[in-house]
Structure formats: structure tokens, C-alpha cells
Amino acid sequence: MVMEKKRMDCPSLPPGWKKEEVIRKSGLSAGKSDVYYYSPKGKKFRSKPQLSRYLGNTVDLGCFDFRTGKMTMPSKMQKNKQRLRNESLTINKGKPDLNTALPIRQTASIFKQPVTKVVNHPNNKVKTDLQRATEQPRQLFWEKRLKGLRASDSTEEVLRTMELPKGLTSLGPDTSDETLLSAISSALHMSSSPITGQMTSAAEKNPAIWLNTSQPLCKAFIVTDQDIREQELKVVQARRCLEDALMVDRLARASESSRDSEDKAA
DNA sequence: GTTCTCGGCCG
DNA sequence: CGGCCGAGAAC
Secondary structure (H helix, E strand, O other): OOHHHOEEEOOOOOOOOEEEEEEOOOOOOOOOEEEEEEOOOOOEEOOHHHHHHHHHHHOOOOOEEOOOOEEOOOOOOOOOOOOOHHHHHHHOOOOOOOOOOOOOOOOOOOOOOOOOOOOOOOOOOOOOOHHHHHOOOOOOOHHHHHOOOOOEOOOOOEOOOOOOOOOOOEOOOOOOHHHHHHHHHHHHHHOOOOOOOEOOHHHHHOHHHHOOOOOOOEEOOOOOHHHHHHHHHHHHHHHHHHHHHHHHHHHHHHHHHHHHHHHHHO
16 A cells, blocks of 8 residues: 555646656665656656756756756745744845846746647648638637636735726626736737727627627726826836835845844854 | 666766 | 666566
8 A cells, every 4th residue: 555656736737747756665765755757648757857858948947846846936035034044144145135137927837838830731731811820719708717817926825916997897708807807917918919908889799799809808998198197106106115125125134134243243 | 578666876 | 965867676
């Protein structure tokens, strides 16, 4: 009866990948454990280099922890403000972490999952209909599938949801605010053209037919000068908060290090 | 032959 | 100390 040989579904890997942890049960290294991964096809991987070799240059495993199977974030945001003092001494030599690198989306998966569109396969007849070829098929009302997903910070604590301005009205089979937020934020991230909402009134009456799929599931809206001014104010306030937080942090570290030097002197 | 397992090297 | 991989044991 050896229960530790379970192949676990791995949350931060694409579907089908499994992770297994095997505890050594005899010998000098008894108690130590080995970690293996299994590709969807069942191929076994027993080290990070092996995984890299298999995946090629398409993937950067730099911040992937093989043992835990999780991505370790580059900026070590710590939730616990009250670290022990000597701990902070050994880990961080006192300088504020003013990491100005742009935040990079660390998706759940370590793998890029490219979609390859074969346009000219020997056995295919090349379609002359270019119109169709330029547009990727997309599921209608796909935004619904985002329902229930919540943003969380690096400690996996769920973040408070965002409040949308009044005047934005959802449209479609699911008119919850949650889906509205997903739809709009997705549109803002994925489209380089202006987001206007559904401009035709026909789309409001029968979205299944008249939906403009390049716009979010949202009725047309108008952004007023006042909306813009209010948003600018919010940004200014957020910047002040950040400024204050950085200053507080700097002062805290300064007093921490001065206390340390007093300790040394004593 | 393949798979499992632990030793041991090396950074 | 732990990641990685060789190689003997087990199947």
C-alpha cells in the first residue's frame, strides 16, 4: 500500500500534465523525495533541463520551480510585514526594492500554447477566400466562460473586484456585472482599436444575431469630459498613495538599519 | 527490453 | 544541501 505514488493534476500546468512526488523509502537517502512530471502523452520528465530540452526555446523555465510545480515571482512580494529583523538582514541588505521593471503577466501555465493555423498544407486546396482567412473564429458570448474567475495577488489572496462606472450596461445572455467587467477588461487588453460597446440597437434586441464580435458585450456608452477628469483625479490619488507607501517603506528600512548598527556597536 | 529506485557527483 | 542523472535492481 504505497499512497505517495499518486499522479497529481498540476494546477499551473496545461491540462493533461501530471506531477508525481515519490518518497524514497530505503537506503541512505530514505525520506528524500523525487519529483516527476508526465506529459499528456505520458512521457516522464525527471528534471528541469530535461523539460527544457523537450519544450525547446519556446518556453522560459527560469522562474519555474520544478519541485513545487509553481511559478516563483521575480519580485519577492512578502505578505508578512512583520518579518524577523535578522531574517530581513540576511535576505535583503537594506535597499528598498524599487523594482521598476514592468509587470509581466504570469499566466497559470508555464507553457506558451501557440495556435498554429495551417494555411497551405500539401493536401489542402488553398482557399481563395482571403476575407475568411484573416479572421480567427471566436465563440459567441465566450466572455461567459470567465465567470467565477477572480484576480488574486502573488500570495493567492483574492483581490477585491473592481467597480464599474454607472452608465455601462451589459448585454447578452448573461447580464451580470461580473461578466460585464470581464468583457470590458478583456476587450481593453486584447483589442488595439477603440472600445465603444455595441453600437447598433439591433444588437441590444437580439445579440445572438447582431453582435459585433470585435466589441465587448456592452451597450454603447459615451465617455464625457467629466468622466476623463474624474479618472485623471483617481490616477493622481493613486500615485500619491504609492509615493506615500514608498516613503514609509524607506523610512522603516532606514530605522531598521540604524537599529542594526546600534546592536553591532553594543 | 523497460521502469523503478537510490547513490553520488557537482554546483 | 538539493538538483540532476547514472546505473544497478526490479519487473
